[in-house]
Amino acid sequence: MENKPLILITNDDSITAKGISYLVKAMKPLGEIVVVAPDRPQSGMGHAITIHDPLRLKKSDQFEGIESYTCSGTPVDSVKLAIYEVLNRRPDLIVSGINHGSNAATNILYSGTMSAAIEGAIESIPSIGFSLLDFDKDADFEAAAHYATKISEQVLINGIPKGTCLNVNIPKGKLETLKGTKICRQGKAFWEDSFDKRTDPFGNEYFWLTGNFTILDKGDDTDLAALEKNYVSIVPTQFDMTAHHLIGELNEWDLK
Amino acid sequence: MENKPLILITNDDSITAKGISYLVKAMKPLGEIVVVAPDRPQSGMGHAITIHDPLRLKKSDQFEGIESYTCSGTPVDSVKLAIYEVLNRRPDLIVSGINHGSNAATNILYSGTMSAAIEGAIESIPSIGFSLLDFDKDADFEAAAHYATKISEQVLINGIPKGTCLNVNIPKGKLETLKGTKICRQGKAFWEDSFDKRTDPFGNEYFWLTGNFTILDKGDDTDLAALEKNYVSIVPTQFDMTAHHLIGELNEWDLK
Numbered sequence: 001m002e003n004k005p006l007i008l009i010t011n012d013d014s015i016t017a018k019g020i021s022y023l024v025k026a027m028k029p030l031g032e033i034v035v036v037a038p039d040r041p042q043s044g045m046g047h048a049i050t051i052h053d054p055l056r057l058k059k060s061d062q063f064e065g066i067e068s069y070t071c072s073g074t075p076v077d078s079v080k081l082a083i084y085e086v087l088n089r090r091p092d093l094i095v096s097g098i099n100h101g102s103n104a105a106t107n108i109l110y111s112g113t114m115s116a117a118i119e120g121a122i123e124s125i126p127s128i129g130f131s132l133l134d135f136d137k138d139a140d141f142e143a144a145a146h147y148a149t150k151i152s153e154q155v156l157i158n159g160i161p162k163g164t165c166l167n168v169n170i171p172k173g174k175l176e177t178l179k180g181t182k183i184c185r186q187g188k189a190f191w192e193d194s195f196d197k198r199t200d201p202f203g204n205e206y207f208w209l210t211g212n213f214t215i216l217d218k219g220d221d222t223d224l225a226a227l228e229k230n231y232v233s234i235v236p237t238q239f240d241m242t243a244h245h246l247i248g249e250l251n252e253w254d255l256k
Numbered sequence: 257m258e259n260k261p262l263i264l265i266t267n268d269d270s271i272t273a274k275g276i277s278y279l280v281k282a283m284k285p286l287g288e289i290v291v292v293a294p295d296r297p298q299s300g301m302g303h304a305i306t307i308h309d310p311l312r313l314k315k316s317d318q319f320e321g322i323e324s325y326t327c328s329g330t331p332v333d334s335v336k337l338a339i340y341e342v343l344n345r346r347p348d349l350i351v352s353g354i355n356h357g358s359n360a361a362t363n364i365l366y367s368g369t370m371s372a373a374i375e376g377a378i379e380s381i382p383s384i385g386f387s388l389l390d391f392d393k394d395a396d397f398e399a400a401a402h403y404a405t406k407i408s409e410q411v412l413i414n415g416i417p418k419g420t421c422l423n424v425n426i427p428k429g430k431l432e433t434l435k436g437t438k439i440c441r442q443g444k445a446f447w448e449d450s451f452d453k454r455t456d457p458f459g460n461e462y463f464w465l466t467g468n469f470t471i472l473d474k475g476d477d478t479d480l481a482a483l484e485k486n487y488v489s490i491v492p493t494q495f496d497m498t499a500h501h502l503i504g505e506l507n508e509w510d511l512k
């Protein structure tokens with residue numbers, strides 16, 4: 001008899017976040033689950049790894065009947081520890097999330113949720129990051145969990161090519177208000193940052209990073225456009241960052 | 257009379273690293289310099305930003321006659337603070353490094369040095385990350401600094417298209433042993449991780465992340481191949497992570 005698929009679950013909002021509890025529920029029908037997730041919030045950690053500090057791994061009883069661990073490091077550390085120290089075989093699927101907040105467009109670069117999925121892709125393991133467009137810690141994850149099951153099932157059935165993963169974003173709202181899924185490209189946008197400058201009780205300045213998300217892309221094939229129209233966006237994602245179209249031009253430069 | 261180009265310098269090894277002092281020397285002939293760099297080592301921080309903590313910015317006298325600041329956050333935080341709080345005009349060029357160690361191939365994803373350059377690209381500012389293939393803190397940066405000047409000069413002359421930056425890696429060795437530059441694509445490789453598992457004095461386990469860099473790419477047009485032959489590798493870099501070639505295939509999936 002064949003083994004059930006082994007599914008590794010992680011996130012960046014920490015093991016106690018509401019989003020990951022819905023991802024655990026969403027994966028239960030699909031296979032055997034192991035959770036390895038950060039022990040504290042790691043939003044905005046991008047593809048960070050922990051080099052200068054030792055890592056701790058602790059057994060957790062966060063999810064009844066599910067083998068779970070907390071990791072003292074980043075989401076990418078969690079994936080690495082899971083693959084090389086925790087699991088006794090390679091997982092068939094890595095799912096990350098469900099993130100509290102959007103990882104559409106350029107947000108993918110800053111996202112711990114998506115970096116965990118990209119690390120899976122680097123390891124040639126089918127991987128998906130899920131994010132809900134709602135930062136609220138009590139957000140309603142029902143519709144997001146529904147799509148997490150559906151999309152993960154398709155990945156288990158169809159596979160995805162080595163070196164790729166999926167970036168899935170789900171609009172806020174009840175399931176019946178969502179229009180379905182759209183396969184998209186990553187939209188062009190950036191954060192026009194501003195810093196909230198304050199003075200501490202000792203007279204020293206400090207800054208909080210804030211900003212306005214600024215969309216530069218009018219295309220109707222982007223994740224931003226799909227989400228705007230209440231579709232779940234699915235962006236197939238890879239990690240070759242070469243600007244291939246510039247190789248010819250740069251060869252004309254005077255670099256002798 | 258035209259202003260001299262304004263050049264922002266940052267890194268991920270912290271303002272006291274030997275590599276950044278050589279980058280400051282390398283940029284002196286090219287324009288007006290401002291340094292904003294992390295106050296402690298931030299290797300492996302990827303594209304991390306600081307959301308849950310306030311940021312501190314301090315005037316530094318690290319480089320005589322050069323306006324310099326330390327930032328309590330990551331390399332990407334340093335770039336954001338520089339653009340939005342420190343500089344009184346947009347920089348003409350952002351240079352990051354010179355990193356102690358390679359950022360070729362997949363290492364770009366984990367690299368704080370390159371994330372600073374990519375953040376520049378997101379901000380539509382010409383940006384370059386420089387890395388020397390020598391982790392030693394006393395490494396010889398003479399040849400790397402020579403190429404940093406040469407390549408930065410070409411970027412100031414030719415510009416680079418919005419949304420792109422350069423990932424430059426320099427082999428270890430004296431200038432006369434290097435064969436010149438090669439424009440390359442990002443090589444395929446991954447870290448086959450292993451963890452050095454230890455027990456602390458209190459009987460608790462902890463892990464150090466280690467690993468073997470494993471090359472999956474036999475192409476002679478990669479940064480890895482160029483470096484192997486003692487060329488300086490230049491990879492034009494962009495941040496659209498869409499796997500465009502998969503959009504058609506995913507549209508066939510049963511996601512209704």
